Amino acid sequence: MASKSSIGYNSMDVILQRKRQCTEKILEIKRTKKLTWEGIAKAVGRSPVWVTACCLGEASMDEPAAQKLVEYLGEGNSEIKQVIMEPPIKGQIPVDVLVQDPCIYRLQEVTLVYGNTIKELIQEKFGDGIMSAIDFKMEVEKEEDPAGDRVRIVMSGKYLPYKRW
Numbered sequence: 001m002a003s004k005s006s007i008g009y010n011s012m013d014v015i016l017q018r019k020r021q022c023t024e025k026i027l028e029i030k031r032t033k034k035l036t037w038e039g040i041a042k043a044v045g046r047s048p049v050w051v052t053a054c055c056l057g058e059a060s061m062d063e064p065a066a067q068k069l070v071e072y073l074g075e076g077n078s079e080i081k082q083v084i085m086e087p088p089i090k091g092q093i094p095v096d097v098l099v100q101d102p103c104i105y106r107l108q109e110v111t112l113v114y115g116n117t118i119k120e121l122i123q124e125k126f127g128d129g130i131m132s133a134i135d136f137k138m139e140v141e142k143e144e145d146p147a148g149d150r151v152r153i154v155m156s157g158k159y160l161p162y163k164r165w
Helices: 011-032 037-044 048-055 063-073 080-084 095-100 102-126
Strands: 129-143 150-161
Touching: 011 048, 011 080, 037 048, 037 063, 048 063, 048 129, 063 080, 095 102, 102 129, 102 150
Parallel strands: none
Antiparallel strands: 129 150
């Protein structure tokens, strides 16, 4: 009898499938009930960026936040609570989406165009190190402008100096 891994089936596949199904269910409820990420986040008591990341399978919730989420969504007895509390598998955006989705591509483009500049300025201000994406906060805001509304993204990550040994 062939093992599950020998036929291309492993635990990561199961986790990804469960996360995707959970995300699809949340997005369907959001569409059907005409909910917003701001409203969902307010009900959970956390930031819209973090709650959205959890709902898209890119982060995980603790039990109290997950309970508030399923109650707000009206899904108290669903699998959503359990799945959204499981650790995520990061970086699961398919490469074709990275290249094709204009919004995601433009965010990558910012890093490609300004990445060295950002790095240089961080190192000038802090020294040799990086900005954490774990101890991290982000806000996405709409900035009204007579010449056309603007997207304002504010990122705040803990500075982590490289260790010398």
